[in-house]
Amino acid sequence: MTAFEDAVIEVITSLQFGEVVTYGEVADQAGFPGAARAVGTVLRNCDGDVPWWRVVGAGGFIRTPGQEKQADRLRSEGVLIMEGKVVDTRNR
DNA sequence: CCCCTGACTAGAA
DNA sequence: TTTCTAGCCAGGG
Numbered sequence: 001m002t003a004f005e006d007a008v009i010e011v012i013t014s015l016q017f018g019e020v021v022t023y024g025e026v027a028d029q030a031g032f033p034g035a036a037r038a039v040g041t042v043l044r045n046c047d048g049d050v051p052w053w054r055v056v057g058a059g060g061f062i063r064t065p066g067q068e069k070q071a072d073r074l075r076s077e078g079v080l081i082m083e084g085k086v087v088d089t090r091n092r
Numbered sequence: 093c094c095c096c097t098g099a100c101t102a103g104a105a
Numbered sequence: 106t107t108t109c110t111a112g113c114c115a116g117g118g
Contacts, residue, residue, distance in 0.1 A: 004114065023100050027113080036100035038114035044099060045116090057100070064099050 004032055008042045015054045018077040020086055022058050060086030 007030035015021065021029075023036035032038070040063075043052040053073040057063035062084050064070045071081045080087045 002115080024102090027100085032114070034101075034113040035115090036113075037098060038100090038116095040099035041115050042099095052099085055099080058102085062099090067099095070099095 004030065004035065004038060005042050007031055008039055009046065009050055012043075012046075012050050012052065012055060015051060018079055020054050020056055020060070020074065020079055022056060022060075023063075024058060026055055056086055060088065062086070 008026055011021075011026050011029045023039045024034075026039045027033060027035040030039075039055070043050070043055060046052055053070045054077075056070075062070055062081075067084050071084070074086065075081055
């Protein structure tokens with residue numbers, strides 16, 4: 001268990017219901033700015049206790065292999081999604 | 093130990 | 106506007 005992985009897991013598990021963040025945000029909050037890739041690596045090997053579906057790419061774009069599945073999970077939490085990306089109702 | 097790939101991002105060309 | 110490069114960290118060959 002690396003410090004990086006531990007920090008990333010902590011940040012993600014601290015997310016609230018319906019909260020969506022980007023890989024860069026997670027890396028930054030974890031204390032490893034710029035390590036967005038490694039965040040994806042961690043999420044790929046993460047366990048079911050980690051709400052990995054709340055993490056999306058920059059701009060709200062879902063960069064996951066099964067983006068439809070993630071989109072469905074997010075929609076279940078009240079997150080509006082269009083064309084494979086998260087739509088922030090507060091902006092736009 | 094070296095090299096390459098990747099659920100990434102921001103900035104330069 | 107589109108394509109390429111550099112930077113960051115982990116993991117596999």
